[in-house]
Amino acid sequence: xxxxxxxxxxxNGDSKEFWAGCKKHELRFQKCExxxxxRWPASIxxxxxxxxxxxxxxxxxxxxxxSFVVYHVxxxxxxxxxxxxxxxxxxxxxxxxxxxxxxxxxxxxxxCEMAVEVxxxxxxxxxxxxxxRPYQ
Amino acid sequence: MLLERNADDAAFGHFGxxxxxxxxxxxAMHTFLTGPETWKSIAVGQRKWANLNPAATMxxxxxxxxxxxxxxxxxxxxxxxxxxxxxxxxRAVIITSTERARDLRHPPALIMGVGQHNxxxxxxxxxxxxxxxxxxxxxxxxxxxxxxxxxxxDACEIYDCFTxxxxxxxxxxxxxxxxxxxxxxxxxxxxxxGRMPVNTSGGQLSEAYYMGLTPLSEAAMQLMGRCGKxxxxxxxxxxxxxxxxxxxxxxxxxxxxxxxxRRS
Numbered sequence: 001x002x003x004x005x006x007x008x009x010x011x012n013g014d015s016k017e018f019w020a021g022c023k024k025h026e027l028r029f030q031k032c033e034x035x036x037x038x039r040w041p042a043s044i045x046x047x048x049x050x051x052x053x054x055x056x057x058x059x060x061x062x063x064x065x066x067s068f069v070v071y072h073v074x075x076x077x078x079x080x081x082x083x084x085x086x087x088x089x090x091x092x093x094x095x096x097x098x099x100x101x102x103x104x105x106x107x108x109x110x111x112c113e114m115a116v117e118v119x120x121x122x123x124x125x126x127x128x129x130x131x132x133r134p135y136q
Numbered sequence: 137m138l139l140e141r142n143a144d145d146a147a148f149g150h151f152g153x154x155x156x157x158x159x160x161x162x163x164a165m166h167t168f169l170t171g172p173e174t175w176k177s178i179a180v181g182q183r184k185w186a187n188l189n190p191a192a193t194m195x196x197x198x199x200x201x202x203x204x205x206x207x208x209x210x211x212x213x214x215x216x217x218x219x220x221x222x223x224x225x226x227r228a229v230i231i232t233s234t235e236r237a238r239d240l241r242h243p244p245a246l247i248m249g250v251g252q253h254n255x256x257x258x259x260x261x262x263x264x265x266x267x268x269x270x271x272x273x274x275x276x277x278x279x280x281x282x283x284x285x286x287x288x289x290d291a292c293e294i295y296d297c298f299t300x301x302x303x304x305x306x307x308x309x310x311x312x313x314x315x316x317x318x319x320x321x322x323x324x325x326x327x328x329x330g331r332m333p334v335n336t337s338g339g340q341l342s343e344a345y346y347m348g349l350t351p352l353s354e355a356a357m358q359l360m361g362r363c364g365k366x367x368x369x370x371x372x373x374x375x376x377x378x379x380x381x382x383x384x385x386x387x388x389x390x391x392x393x394x395x396x397x398r399r400s
Contacts, residue, residue: 007146015144040261067163067265070212075151084212087150089159089260099260101148107212112166129147 004123006078014042017056022128025120027059029096040096061118062135063092070107086110090132104133153297154219155211156388160265161300162213167266168315171213175299176204177321178334179217179341182296184327186338188366193221194342218299220340227346227353234400245359248284248379249396251277259388270392271308271383278381278394286310289396290377291333291358291368293351295384296340305383306334309394328366329373336366348384352395355380359399 011019018040021028031038032046033053045052068088074080086102088110102110103119115135122128145151165171183199186192199217207216237244253273255264264270279285286309296302303317311332312320326334337343337354344350358368358377369376378399385392 006149009144009147011144041258067159067166069155069158069162070209071149071155072209072212074149076146076149079149082149084209085149087148087155087159097260099145099148099150112163127147131148 006123007076008124009127009129014044018042019127021056021058022120022130023126025128027061027092027098027118027130028056029059029092029094030054031057038095040098057094059092059094059096061092061130063090063098063116063132065089065102065110065112065114065116065132066091066097067112068102068110070110088116088132090116098130101129101131102133103131109134153388154214156259157298157300158211158214159259160262160304160389161298164266164300164304165213170300170303170315170317172205172215172218174303174318174321175218176201177318178296178299178302178326179204181321181324181326181330182335182339183217183342185333185336185366186342188328188364188372189337189343190364192338192343193223194338214298214300217341220297220345221342223344225344225346227344227349229349229353229356237400242360242362243400245356245380245397246400247395248398249278249280249282250393251275251279251281252391252393253277254391256387256390258390262389264389267304267314268308269304269389270385271305271394272310274383274392274394275309275381278396282379282396282398284379284396289332289379289381290375291336291355291380293336293355293358293380293382294334294339295348295351296335297345297385299341301385301389302334302339304389305385305392309381309383333368333372333374336363336368336372348382348393351382351384355382355395355397359397 029038034051035049037048066089070084086107088102091097116132117135119133120128186194251274253270294302294305324330368374382395
């Protein structure tokens with residue numbers, strides 16, 4: 001794998017499991033054992049009922065675009081060659097919304113509420129990024 | 137969140153406030169069909185006020201609707217003139233008791249009401265991006281404290297980090313219903329000579345970005361009658377102001393405060 005020149009995920013103790021899942025091409029989220037709320041970002045207690053009883057579940061990887069933007073300026077040199085690129089907030093079937101990129105179509109083809117599915121980009125030995133493409 | 141890397145966002149090429157507010161604006165385009173046709177009237181209207189303000193960064197730079205549309209994209213749906221300026225400088229107001237203020241050289245502006253509401257959620261999970269934002273409850277709270285209604289307001293100084301922020305704030309205060317901003321803004325409503333002047337210094341979009349102090353200091357100055365060529369009243373063919381509404385918000389529409397000032 002060549003030199004990767006973009007910022008890497010800035011994971012912490014809470015989100016470590018999420019990124020370990022990504023490495024195996026699995027989208028993992030915490031599900032509250034008490035109220036069943038599926039949450040993101042990862043945290044030690046449920047933001048709805050404050051319970052700390054949690055299990056990790058695997059999401060199917062399907063969702064829809066809640067909102068999106070098209071970058072025409074590179075705020076980091078690693079993204080210069082990607083312009084224009086799409087950053088989106090994708091709402092997964094299981095509930096959580098994930099900040100990600102939409103790939104596999106032109107920026108002007110992206111719409112709010114468009115159905116999308118996960119596609120993986122293996123960027124380093126340690127990390128794979130969950131990106132999304134139009135549902136096929 | 138705004139200037140530093142937020143958790144994993146940078147891995148996906150997501151940086152800063154422009155794109156955060158652009159996500160909110162895009163959701164609003166989907167929810168109530170707003171867009172550049174609405175925002176152009178805010179950018180151009182505020183520029184007309186800046187053209188009357190020698191201290192404004194854009195004093196010597198008139199802008200037409202065509203200029204607005206011809207400007208380059210920054211983070212779509214925002215073009216250059218949807219985004220605020222980035223100046224160095226400062227702004228201050230002095231707050232004291234009415235009794236002490238009466239002994240000072242200038243007539244004071246009086247605080248009638250304040251309100252605050254903070255939806256808090258980060259943009260990724262927020263459900264308030266297309267309104268109601270914190271402006272709704274903060275505005276209601278300030279009006280209740282002041283014992284007035286929107287009908288009593290003569291001008292607004294709205295925190296305008298982006299054009300969309302002005303639209304959603306005025307909408308959530310109740311000046312127009314969702315999606316009716318384009319019509320409400322038509323024909324110079326917020327401009328010199330308009331029926332509801334907004335951001336009379338040029339605001340953060342066209343005067344200078346001093347966070348909440350750009351709107352607040354301008355409202356105070358207008359009520360003191362210290363605004364020269366852009367003074368509300370006969371000089372600009374607008375109502376002489378008795379009451380001005382000011383707003384401020386922080387994060388990506390995560391915090392909001394509203395202040396109502398009146399002439400002494």
